[in-house]
Amino acid sequence: MIKIVKLLCYLLFLTTEIHCKRFIVKRKTTTAIPKNATESWTGNWFPHPPLPNDSWKGKWFPYAPYTNIQTLDVTHKKQLSASEICDDGKQYxxxxxxxxxxxxxxxxxxxxxxxxxxxxxxxxxxxxxxxxxxxxxxxxxxxxxxxxxxxxxxxxxxxxxxxxxxxxxxxxxxxxxxxxxxxxxxxxxxxxxxxxxxxxxxxxxxxxxxxxxxxxxxxxxxxxxxxxxxxxxxxxxxxxxxxxxxxxxxxxxxxxxxxxxxxxxxxxxxxxxxxxxxxxxxxxxxxxxxxxxxxxx
Known part of the structure; x- marks a missing residue:
């Protein structure tokens, strides 16, 4: 399993220049990474970090985790403000x-x-x-x-x-x-x-x-x-x-x-x-x- 994950991460790095977050895999378990876990990973998460309170500040792909997709501009994939989300007859x-x-x-x-x-x-x-x-x-x-x-x-x-x-x-x-x-x-x-x-x-x-x-x-x-x-x-x-x-x-x-x-x-x-x-x-x-x-x- 670890070899497969490493292979996928390597392919993603070659094709999209995006680093995958290292996975911690244990046999016969799907337990999430504990909140007090400390790691030295400095790359990008894909598709999102295992925990909502992660401190990653870099770029996300395809968008930040836990994002409400319905509030994204369908053309520019940009987060909209509350006023922009509604309607002004011109934008979006x-x-x-x-x-x-x-x-x-x-x-x-x-x-x-x-x-x-x-x-x-x-x-x-x-x-x-x-x-x-x-x-x-x-x-x-x-x-x-x-x-x-x-x-x-x-x-x-x-x-x-x-x-x-x-x-x-x-x-x-x-x-x-x-x-x-x-x-x-x-x-x-x-x-x-x-x-x-x-x-x-x-x-x-x-x-x-x-x-x-x-x-x-x-x-x-x-x-x-x-x-x-x-x-x-x-x-x-x-x-x-x-x-x-x-x-x-x-x-x-x-x-x-x-x-x-x-x-x-x-x-x-x-x-x-x-x-x-x-x-x-x-x-x-x-x-x-x-x-x-x-x-x-």
């Missing part, structure tokens, strides 16, 4: 999506056959309303926790604390636009391969109806219905934009989230990563009138 956002990471560009590029996404006038729109238990509480989670959803197109669930600025994005992850849904916004999603004409029709209607909106591509949509509107607990998926259905959905769904307040986006911290175009006021920032220009039409 790569846990969900980093627009500066070219490896994530597939989120907003059409890599499929566009002909599969062509509009079909005979395909009806699909509107869904989900039952949300009255006792359900919408939670925000800091960036030391990953957020996943059990459905490709979530309409409620956990989200990040810092809301995104209203407008159009090169790509906005669900963890961010769900924050907007909880505050009463309407989100427009479109598959990157969706028909450009239909995308423009829907975004023009949404921009004319509501200040509190988000527009972003999404691979969660199917070729049959590659454009959609999403609100808290509701969704409308379409192959062809039906203006009447769209306006009705926006009027009935806007300003309905559990965290809705007349005072929105006044936080000094805001998420703007990947923002292409900021939303413009229609009536006022409180959207006192939704789709008012459609009245009487």
């Amino acid at each position: 956002i790569g846990l969900d999506y980093d627009p500066n990471d070219v490896r994530k560009s597939f989120e907003h590029l059409c890599l499929a056959n566009r002909s599969l996404f062509e509009p079909n006038m005979n395909r009806e729109a699909l509107r869904k309303e989900y039952f949300i238990p009255p006792a359900y509480v919408a939670h925000s989670k800091c960036l030391n926790e990953t957020i996943s959803y059990d459905t490709p197109l979530p309409t409620y669930g956990a989200f990040r604390p810092i809301p995104p600025k209203y407008g159009s994005y090169i790509f906005l992850p669900a963890q961010r636009w769900l924050t907007s849904l909880s505050q009463g916004a309407v989100v427009m999603l479109y598959h990157p391969c969706a028909n450009n004409g239909q995308v423009k029709v829907l975004q023009n209607t949404l921009r004319s109806c509501l200040y509190r909106h988000i527009i972003t591509p999404s691979l969660a949509l199917s070729p049959k219905r590659p454009i959609a509107l999403v609100a808290w607990g509701k969704s409308l998926e379409m192959s062809v934009v039906d203006d009447k259905l769209v306006v009705d959905f926006i009027k009935q769904s806007a300003k309905q989230g559990p965290n809705f307040s007349s005072k929105q986006q006044n936080n000094t911290k805001i998420y703007e990563a990947g923002l292409l175009q900021e939303a413009h006021l229609i009536t006022d920032e409180n959207d006192i009138e939704v789709c008012g220009y459609k009245e009487g039409m």
